[in-house]
Amino acid sequence: MRGTFPEELKIPPLERPVDATIRVPGSKSVTNRALLIAALATGTSTVRNALMSDDSYWLMDALRRLGFDVRAEPASGTVRVEGRAGEIPAPTAELYVGNAGTVARFLPPALSLGAGPYRVDGTPRMRERPMEDLIDALRRLGTRVECTSKPGHFPIVIRGGTLHGGRIAISGAKSSQFLSGLLISAPYAAAPLSIEATGELVSKPYVDITLEVMRAFGVEVEASPDSRIFHISPARYTPQDYPVEPDASAASYFFAAAALTGGRVRVPGLGRHSAQGDLRFLEVLHRMGCKIKINDNHIEVRGPHTLRGVEVDMNAFSDTMMTLAAIAPFATEPTTIRNVEHTRHQETDRLSAVATELSRLGVRVRETRDSLRIIPPKRVRPAIVETYDDHRMAMAFALVGLKVPGVCIRDPGCVTKTFPGYFRRLGELR
Numbered sequence: 001m002r003g004t005f006p007e008e009l010k011i012p013p014l015e016r017p018v019d020a021t022i023r024v025p026g027s028k029s030v031t032n033r034a035l036l037i038a039a040l041a042t043g044t045s046t047v048r049n050a051l052m053s054d055d056s057y058w059l060m061d062a063l064r065r066l067g068f069d070v071r072a073e074p075a076s077g078t079v080r081v082e083g084r085a086g087e088i089p090a091p092t093a094e095l096y097v098g099n100a101g102t103v104a105r106f107l108p109p110a111l112s113l114g115a116g117p118y119r120v121d122g123t124p125r126m127r128e129r130p131m132e133d134l135i136d137a138l139r140r141l142g143t144r145v146e147c148t149s150k151p152g153h154f155p156i157v158i159r160g161g162t163l164h165g166g167r168i169a170i171s172g173a174k175s176s177q178f179l180s181g182l183l184i185s186a187p188y189a190a191a192p193l194s195i196e197a198t199g200e201l202v203s204k205p206y207v208d209i210t211l212e213v214m215r216a217f218g219v220e221v222e223a224s225p226d227s228r229i230f231h232i233s234p235a236r237y238t239p240q241d242y243p244v245e246p247d248a249s250a251a252s253y254f255f256a257a258a259a260l261t262g263g264r265v266r267v268p269g270l271g272r273h274s275a276q277g278d279l280r281f282l283e284v285l286h287r288m289g290c291k292i293k294i295n296d297n298h299i300e301v302r303g304p305h306t307l308r309g310v311e312v313d314m315n316a317f318s319d320t321m322m323t324l325a326a327i328a329p330f331a332t333e334p335t336t337i338r339n340v341e342h343t344r345h346q347e348t349d350r351l352s353a354v355a356t357e358l359s360r361l362g363v364r365v366r367e368t369r370d371s372l373r374i375i376p377p378k379r380v381r382p383a384i385v386e387t388y389d390d391h392r393m394a395m396a397f398a399l400v401g402l403k404v405p406g407v408c409i410r411d412p413g414c415v416t417k418t419f420p421g422y423f424r425r426l427g428e429l430r
């Protein structure tokens with residue numbers, strides 16, 4: 001999807017506070033759950049307002065290689081998926097997941113339902129990202145998984161045939177996506193399956209998104225009151241006409257632009273009934289001095305005259321960690337972001353990337369194993385910001401350019417992972 005992006009993009013500063021209504025694309029997390037669940041369902045589903053980006057492309061590409069009929073209209077975001085009732089049509093396939101964690105972690109449990117061998121690989125970074133907890137769980141459920149390069153990592157070869165039922169424990173300490181991946185395919189296990197999340201479960205609200213999309217396609221999961229143990233009885237997804245809501249993480253950049261400039265931004269299509277945990281970023285903006293209105297079908301943020309610094313545990317909504325890091329230098333006090341060690345295993349080592357790039361902009365940062373303390377300088381200075389092939393580095397640090405003349409974003413094309421039109425939308429703030 002990289003297409004026509006320049007090597008470097010200079011961000012022109014805003015001359016006045018923003019005042020805009022900004023539409024953001026469909027949620028990556030919801031899109032990739034809905035597409036895979038639609039493929040497992042009995043009959044044809046229509047997924048509307050689906051995100052069209054690298055991450056959803058790689059899932060659709062994998063489904064097609066597996067023999068599913070997937071028809072996408074990129075302009076409207078409508079995707080028709082012919083579900084095969086839990087059958088994986090192709091007995092063997094070569095699959096590529098790019099650097100999409102959702103594809104890397106959701107697909108392998110579904111591949112256990114097919115014959116195989118299925119060979120699955122990803123980008124060099126995906127080969128470094130954790131897979132071991134999921135691979136171990138699949139092996140315990142009767143799937144043969146071979147790591148052809150490094151134990152616990154891509155590339156892998158899966159030979160399936162069945163997914164046993166029973167009881168299984170999986171660690172959620174590195175990624176919640178392992179648990180979500182198991183949950184999505186669990187209704188097709190040979191017998192009832194109980195999954196226990198052990199250790200600290202990071203990014204917990206994403207598990208709620210999984211349960212919500214499963215429920216929308218007709219499958220209920222019984223969760224223990226502490227949301228640690230999940231019981232899934234054998235069931236079949238029913239096909240749906242399913243609208244994907246806008247992406248809350250993508251919206252965070254525009255909410256932050258209102259905060260940064262003392263302006264107003266409204267994002268339609270998101271509201272109080274959303275399961276997306278990244279809307280907790282709004283609580284952070286509120287504590288920094290913003291006024292927040294959450295309606296049924298839109299959210300509006302008004303920025304203050306001066307932003308306050310905050311101390312915040314972002315474990316549950318860490319995709320917005322970089323958004324906060326990018327506006328923190330403009331607050332009146334330091335900001336501390338805690339409990340986000342797991343982001344070191346994502347598109348890049350995000351704590352290290354943020355600390356390095358903020359330092360380049362003249363901002364003092366104290367980095368620990370799992371936290372950042374950002375100390376606002378007298379003046380944020382211009383710089384060419386490196387993005388480490390991380391869409392969120394590019395999207396977040398562009399916000400600095402809205403305030404400081406001379407900020408350039410290196411490799412802006414990396415935004416295609418989740419938001420190909422990001423810089424066009426950012427231009428709509430003018």
Ligand SMILES: O=C(O)C1=C[C@@H](OP(=O)(O)O)[C@@H](O)[C@H](O)C1
Pocket residue numbers: 028029030101102174175176177180202203206318319342
């Ligand atoms: O399940 C999902 O859709 C996601 C879960 C989170 O990952 P981790 O659980 O690995 O933190 C999040 O960071 C990612 O962008 C999307």
Ligand SMILES: C=C(OP(=O)(O)O)C(=O)O
Pocket residue numbers: 099100101102319346347392418
């Ligand atoms: C962590 C992210 O992605 P992934 O789904 O690849 O884990 C992200 O989008 O910030």
